[in-house]
Amino acid sequence: MNKIILSLVLLLSFQSVSARTIDTTPYALSTVTPFGQPETATYGQTISMKGEDGILNSFSFYLSPLDENIKAYVYEWDGLKATGSAVFESSVINIGDNFTGFKEVTFNPNVFLDGMLRYVLFLSTSGLHDSTANTNTWQLSVGGYDDGYFVYTDSGNDFSKITSTDWSHRGGFSTGVLAFKAEISAVPEPEPLTLSIAGLALLGMKLRHRKQ
Numbered sequence: 001m002n003k004i005i006l007s008l009v010l011l012l013s014f015q016s017v018s019a020r021t022i023d024t025t026p027y028a029l030s031t032v033t034p035f036g037q038p039e040t041a042t043y044g045q046t047i048s049m050k051g052e053d054g055i056l057n058s059f060s061f062y063l064s065p066l067d068e069n070i071k072a073y074v075y076e077w078d079g080l081k082a083t084g085s086a087v088f089e090s091s092v093i094n095i096g097d098n099f100t101g102f103k104e105v106t107f108n109p110n111v112f113l114d115g116m117l118r119y120v121l122f123l124s125t126s127g128l129h130d131s132t133a134n135t136n137t138w139q140l141s142v143g144g145y146d147d148g149y150f151v152y153t154d155s156g157n158d159f160s161k162i163t164s165t166d167w168s169h170r171g172g173f174s175t176g177v178l179a180f181k182a183e184i185s186a187v188p189e190p191e192p193l194t195l196s197i198a199g200l201a202l203l204g205m206k207l208r209h210r211k212q
Helices: 002-012 192-211
Strands: 019-023 030-037 042-048 054-063 071-077 082-089 103-107 111-113 118-124 134-141 150-153 180-186
Touching: 054 071, 054 118, 082 111, 082 118
Parallel strands: none
Antiparallel strands: 019 180, 030 134, 042 118, 042 150, 054 103, 054 111, 054 134, 054 180, 071 082, 071 118
16 A cells, blocks of 8 residues: 555656647758768757756657668757767668658657757768768758757768867858757656645555554
8 A cells, every 4th residue: 555655646746747849840941952971971950958957858850762871869069069978879770762752750869958058969870871872851941940050060971070070050050940840848846735745645544554
């Protein structure tokens, strides 16, 4: 019984989590190219947490066919390049070339993002090049997000350049964004009143058990 009560305490002791959605796809009226081998190996989008910690549940980019191995990453962004070690690194994927138009390519990091930092979400072929050249096109938006911008770097097959050389960006620092989606949920915080009620309930159960 005590285990059941304790589980209820944990379930009730957190406020409900609300999600924040970033979606620039309604403004996807342009494209950017070429991404891949042997051209620009890394495309990304910077985001700001705007002072609020959060959990990055998922993010998506929109790519045309590409028979090339790629990986997705999340890094901190120092204003010029990715910095530190990866906050998130996906497994190797290949979206293939058996479709037309653009495909939504989604990743589910479920990682904590510090509210005081900026981050870059990106895909890269660096370190994964084979002997076959292959590039594609991404959807680009003309607006819809003012707290980040499209960035890219010709890191070739040397992934160390991701954090050692400055990236380029499209337009000004608040213009030019990739067509992308990101789902960010709030970090659950303990609810003091609920904790107090649940604690009193548990204490009551213990006293009743002793009396019996």
